[in-house]
Amino acid sequence: MEKTFEEALNELEIIVKEMESGTIELDTAIEKYTEAMKLAKFCSEKLKTATDKVNKILTEQGELKDFEIEE
């Protein structure tokens, strides 16, 4: 399953902190760096291509239906 934006951002934050927290072997660091850059790219792509999420309303019948605000 594809990561959500939030999951990716959280992972990114964890890796950045991990890398800054001490000396990491170069191989591991490069691996993590690559992973982190992928996550950063994923996040910013998500933001760029973010189409408006459909807003829902809970009806009295207990169903979720699309909801559009009247501007």
Added chain:
Amino acid sequence: MEEKYINITELNNYIKSRFDNDEFLFKVYLKGEISNFKNHTRGHLYFTLKDDNSRLSAVMFYNNAMNLNFKPEDGMNVLVEGRISCYPAQGSYQIYVEKMETDGLGNLYIEYEKLKKKLESLGLFDVSHKKPIPKFPKKIGIITASTGAAVRDIMSTIKRRFPICETILFPTLVQGDGAKENIARQIKKANEYDLDVIICGRGGGSIEDLWAFNEEVVAYAIYESKIPIISAVGHEPDFTIADYVADLRAPTPTGAAEMAVPTVLEINNLLNQYVIRLNKNIKNNVNNNFIRLRNFKNSYVLKNPLALYETKEQKLDNYIDLLNKIIDKNIKEKEHKYEILINTLKLVNPLCILEKGYSLVKKDNKLINNNDDIKVKDIIDIKLYKGNIKAEVREVYNDEQKGIN
């Protein structure tokens, strides 16, 4: 003629008795506004009740005033219960107030204060109970009226700032009959969905309009919600009970949406920060490793591998020198000892003694060291260092005797 006249006291007492015997005046219910309010030092309250056209003096004695659950003030609208009578000394009629409560808003205000105090003491406002609001919510629940400014403000703000976020609207009455139950029910309903945060509120209005958010049932629904709730009731500076119980209080519906979601710009900045930090970190890491590597490469040993042997050679030489010295010393010591030994040997060698001029005397091939065995005319052999002598004894004597020669 004089009998026609009565004095003032008599008149006022008569009037007072008419008041006191009127059953309609024995208990009256009035509503009006307080003015000229005076709190006498002895605890009795004196004031005027008025409406737009008329006024009436009022007194509330201490034994009744002590039961008041609010502090009367000028301009306050009140509902009073009491009897009308006359105060003969002044010739004025007035109401003797037995009960008084605030009318309308005032009443609500007291209820509000009471409930606030109660819920506060029960811990519903405790900071320790407040849940953190997630930074990047995926799904937001909105509990408000499905029409009107509040829902529009909230949804358009979310859409503008953080369009990748989903919303679910839980429509509810926000004022009037059934509003409080409706709000409480929708909060419970919203807790059945995997929401990250709930915005609960409505736009501004009069204190009566906002009243549902001051109700205990709503307060408890907010308190019991597992999902963090941002309250957004009315507009600053109205503070409802819901605002106190909520995990976060927003001044307006728009404000609530701003608190619930970050802006894309904020996230982009954060992402950029992360990338900068990552780049810096990996660069440092590579650099550090490079420097270490260079240091190793430049090390004396790696640059001059022969040096490894040079030092060893030198050491070897040193050891050999040392060994030689030890052996030399040993040999010299031995030689010295040998010389001493030789010298000692020389001293005890009889031949050596002869060399110094001593002689051996033998008779019949027996060494003689005592003249007892010797007689005159005996033939003796004398052995010198070099050569031998055969001699005839002419005299035998001891050291103390003088020889003949």
